[in-house]
Amino acid sequence: MTPCSTRTMNLGHLLDQTARRLPDNPAMIWGDARWTWARMRARVDAMARLLARDHGIGKGDRVLVQSANNNQMWESLWACLKLGAIWVPANFRGSPDDLRWMAELSQPKLLICEAEFPDHAAICGLPTLAIGKTDFGPDIETLLSVQDDTPLRAVDVDRDDPAWLFFTSGSTGRPKAAVLTHGQMGFVIANHLADLIPGTTEDDASLVVAPLSHGAGIHQMLQVARGVPTILPNGPFDPAEIWRLVAQYRVSNMFTVPTIVKLLTEHPAVDHHDHSSLRHVIYAGAPMYRVDQVRALEKLGPVLVQYFGLGEVTGCITVLPARLHDAADGWALQGSCGYPRTGIQIEIQDETGQPLPAGQTGELCVTGGAVFAGYWNDPGANAKAFRDGWFRTGDLGHMDQRGFFYLTGRESDMFISGGSNIHPREIEEKLLLHPEVAECAVIGMPDPTWGEVGVAICVTRAGTRPDLAAWLGPRIARYKLPRRILFWDGLPKSGYGKITKKLVREELIRREGLTENG
Structure with missing residues (x-):
């Protein structure tokens, strides 16, 4: 049967809906600066108008972004979404050559580059807007006109229209660009809210401790959907500042990786600040070593939430919620990355694609609404990544009789x-x-x-x-x-x-x- 419609919600409507419902609530806090939801929506709309008017950015165009975490980098995501353009964020710690490779692959129409990265801007040879004062491009802030409070209507999109080129971390070879779509990401946001931070409302607060270009950016999209203020630390990662901000703003959730949890819970500042507001400290990207897990549970209490997932599935493969973590010896789920996420199907398969019974080790394969649309302009990688409709993660593991999964490691x-x-x-x-x-x-x-x-x-x-x-x-x-x-x-x-x-x-x-x- 031919579907009657493939139309879906443009993700930019999440910001519009929250700004309409909670106009005067804080949307982002960064040092002494604060932006309400109404102000952020107005700024995003102004940036979108600027991109469309001066640079011809429209549906399907790619916008490459080289920047550390800041409000303008974050606003550029929502401006691209509302225009139907494709956000292409780089890890700001990458080299100029890394950015050049991303530009060659994605063929962007525009670069948005923070003033701290002149060599990155020079190597790409693209029309450039700057974040901050510099001589390689005009400063976005001086060009923005937020006098017009008329909301900019987000363009119509289909489920499979790309929204974000999410570059893999490149564990083998050069990073590949996973295509995340409006329909897929709508599923992911709902899934994350249900499985990772249930019960979250505008009364919560979320602290950013990782680059918004990657998993932390996905996590902050959930906060926009629920009207939760995002707190940005100042400067490089500093555990003492993180714990001070947790106490000051009564932070309830953070997205981290195991290395960050380890650094935070080993730092003396963890004992000098009130962190009782924390309910969900999410760790992903790699399983956490047991010794680090126990230390975190002893310091923070039962707040750890583990999820397993690759950028290609936007994190949505398994979840081990806080209530199932335990610091005791002989913990029954030691080593487990949890059970399948809501709406996700997982199989442990052998080298021919046949499912294996509980207890046998094979490759973890997944299907469901969170699976990406494929790699950008890379048919060879797509052919290797998919088999009979299953996405092959490349991770080895097994499943127990109850459906909990255990990772052995990467196949490679x-x-x-x-x-x-x-x-x-x-x-x-x-x-x-x-x-x-x-x-x-x-x-x-x-x-x-x-x-x-x-x-x-x-x-x-x-x-x-x-x-x-x-x-x-x-x-x-x-x-x-x-x-x-x-x-x-x-x-x-x-x-x-x-x-x-x-x-x-x-x-x-x-x-x-x-x-x-x-």
Whole structure:
């Protein structure tokens, strides 16, 4: 049957609806600056008019954005949505070459670039609007005219019209651009509200502790839908300031990654500020090591919410809500990333695409309304990512009898030593139980005898070098023991604060003078 209509809500209406309902409530707080919902809607509409009038931005056009978190960067998302244009945010920590690659792939009509990034602006050679005073482009703020309070009507969109090119974190090769659509994102926002922060209202407050260009931006869209004020910290990540803001604004939810939770709960400031208002501290991007999970639960109470999901599924795969977290020994769900999200179907499949029974390890595959529309201009990647309508995550794991899922690791992280499959995460979990180990990563490297062997890179709390091989020996099967244990001052992290094996491997090769073949 041919559908009668594929029309869907333009996501920009979320801002319009909230501004109509709560015009005088705070929408964003950044230092001494505050914007109400009515003011933010007027600013967004003014920016949209500017983009359309002076740069011809319309439906389907891409707008590339290079900026750290600020109100104008955030407003540019909503201006693009209302015009039907496609928002293409870069991780501001990326290099100029990273931005050039994004421009080559997405072919944007305009660059919006913060004044702090002149080299990024120069390398793209695009018409540019600046955030802040600079000589590489006119400052948006001086061009905005917010005298016209007439709301700008959002353009009509279909379910599959792109809204956001969401660049993957690039764990293998160059980042790919996942196409997030208006219809898909409408599902995601409703799903996140139901599964991650249920009961959220305008009486809550949300603090941003990660780049809005990635998962934190998705999370803040939920706040717009519910009229929750967004609080932006000043300057680089500072745990002391984060805890001060939590106390000052009675913050109830934050989107984080495990590394951020670890830094926040290890910092002395956690004990000096009231954080009793927190109800949902969401961590995603990677499973949290058990030792860090226990510390966070002991410091913050039962507020942790884990979700598992890739950018391609906009986080919507599994959820482990706060009520199912437990700091006790022998916790029944230890290692679980939770159960399927509302409206999402998951299967553990073998290499041929056949579903596997509970307890057997295979690739986690997913289908449902949150799955993206494919990679932008990359048919080869799309062919690999989808099989019989299932999105293949590339993550290995198993399901228990009750439908809870357990991740073993990325398929690309697994290595084979002497014919045995070895999953680094199991070894990393054991190493982190040592009281002196703060961070670690286990990498499979080529070996002429065994095919591959494990190399463990560890960061200790006081720069010590404990005998980890002797400590690890009784705690893990002999064939899984790393052949080498190295000590570094720190592990390289992605722009989103995650420890990625690609970066660790590259640094290991550089330091040891190795090649990919050993």
